[in-house]
Amino acid sequence: MKTENQGTLYGVGVGPGDPELLSLKAARLIGNAAVIAYPAPEGGESFARSIASAFIPNQCIEIAMPVPMRTERFAAQSVYDDGAKDIADHLRAGRDVVVLCEGDPFFYGSFMYLHNRLADQFNVEIVSGVSSLVACAGRLAQPLAGRNDVLTILTGPMDDDALEQRLLLGGSFVIMKVGRHLPRLRALLDKLGLLSNSGYVERATLPTEKVMPLADVDESCVPYFSMILIYDGDEAWKK
Amino acid sequence: MKTENQGTLYGVGVGPGDPELLSLKAARLIGNAAVIAYPAPEGGESFARSIASAFIPNQCIEIAMPVPMRTERFAAQSVYDDGAKDIADHLRAGRDVVVLCEGDPFFYGSFMYLHNRLADQFNVEIVSGVSSLVACAGRLAQPLAGRNDVLTILTGPMDDDALEQRLLLGGSFVIMKVGRHLPRLRALLDKLGLLSNSGYVERATLPTEKVMPLADVDESCVPYFSMILIYDGDEAWKK
Incomplete structure (x- = not known):
């Protein structure tokens, strides 16, 4: 159930790659974030994080979701289960969480897996990005x-x-x-x-x-x- | 023929409506522009200009292209002929021209009409926007x-x-x-x-x-x- 004291889940598009293609709104939300989350290939750097890195505050809590590449679909879903749980804990504690999404959050992206798990319980705001x-x-x-x-x-x-x-x-x-x-x-x-x-x-x-x-x-x-x-x-x- | 002394034509997406959805790059280019151009309904305010208005410098030269709405296709094409001529004069004189485009320049927008007229003769850079x-x-x-x-x-x-x-x-x-x-x-x-x-x-x-x-x-x-x-x-x- 959604309550007033909860944080908001922001799905923020960071665009295709050039950091200057972040929207002003994305740069503002990331720059003020207390908690950010993003997918990252297992053992590798997150592409979404690399695009936004110049805007991420030093003291920010970071939730990296280590997504297996290509084949292991079930494993990926358990990663989003775990990520959604971590994110939900912060939202329940009243902290906003900014999820960094390559391109646009709702256009062939992985944010849909978090959205499907969290949108019923928490307020979600989508910040559309350059696809x-x-x-x-x-x-x-x-x-x-x-x-x-x-x-x-x-x-x-x-x-x-x-x-x-x-x-x-x-x-x-x-x-x-x-x-x-x-x-x-x-x-x-x-x-x-x-x-x-x-x-x-x-x-x-x-x-x-x-x-x-x-x-x-x-x-x-x-x-x-x-x-x-x-x-x-x-x-x-x-x- | 393209030459080194010419200005560059920038097709800049200004996003769907919220000025905060401009990209950082769009805001920078518009903020530094000497010449901007945009379509505007005949006798009305340009939607693209209204989105970007807070970033337009006071001393900027503005080229408004008064596009007839809906039906008069041939009339619209002559408006783009005239607009392209004005823009070409600035480019030849070495001035960059920033064209404000609702959403994204290449996604169902009118920028294609200017692009078709000018891309053979001048350097064009597209700054993609939130569609x-x-x-x-x-x-x-x-x-x-x-x-x-x-x-x-x-x-x-x-x-x-x-x-x-x-x-x-x-x-x-x-x-x-x-x-x-x-x-x-x-x-x-x-x-x-x-x-x-x-x-x-x-x-x-x-x-x-x-x-x-x-x-x-x-x-x-x-x-x-x-x-x-x-x-x-x-x-x-x-x-």
Whole structure:
């Protein structure tokens, strides 16, 4: 049950990578935070924390949720169980908790796992962020969708049949979570005649960013934070 | 032909409405701008300018592009012709020009019309913003898409057959540019059994914001800046 003395759970988008793409509100909330939380790969640095690091107060309590990568789904869910418990303890004690979210909290992010566990019991405020979707379009230097275009967002782990069904309908497309699926996705787009309309972005807005035609990508080293954008044939993307 | 002495054209997203959702980079560029440009409804205040107004320097040169609303497409294109000419003059004289864009510059915005006219001749930098898409999802307080969900972005002016073809495929949906199309869209969603999964947001993150189930909207006064979000049946949105 929600009560007046509880803290508020803030889901704060920190944007795609460039710390200067934090919103003024995100920078203010992080700068004043007593407790922050974020996902972190097991044994590695949290990407969300690295984006926001310049704004995190020295005395801040930090809750790192060590998320196993890729395969171990059940293990990941127990990490969010534990994280939600720690966060709930602070909220019950009247302390606000700021959760750092890569991109936007509600757009293909892990904040949904905390939200699902906590939103019934606590006040939640979402601070929307610059999504990877628009950041990648900006880096490819071509409008992604306008007027009455249809834009469909797909993901790399989808199987070929499901992807093809959507791709054949036309419009513009984004494929999120590309990573190790790149060779299969590229072969499918080539088969459908869409390869020359396809751009590729990894680590958008970071110093390590790569932006190129999908046809040119070295498929031996594609990171998780990579995206394919497929421009509508009428105004195909040209680099 | 691009030369070293030219200014840079900045397409700067100012977010959905709350000035605190400007990025730090947007606030910096606007605060240092010598020339800004923005669309404005004929005889009315520019929404993009109103969001950014606190950051605009007093001595700044302002180029307002008086865009006719709704119907007069050809007239609008001549407004962008004129705006692009004024902007090009400043760029050639070595002055940077900051164009204020509602939401994100490349996501269903009018910046594409300037970009199409100027990107071949001048250096352009896109500063991505918080899109209305993620802002509306945040205000409806429910994750819009996660894991391997398909999210399709549609627009109100699309005809019923085109909308229905997409809606029958499943997944989550956003309908942008709702406005006067609301009665027709609501009837279609009702027919397809999607009305109870549909949320409505107008003027997200502004003091005049409205957030409610689509079923409850008074269709007599729906503004252009309104959006319908349709949640996937498995985890339907409940208010």
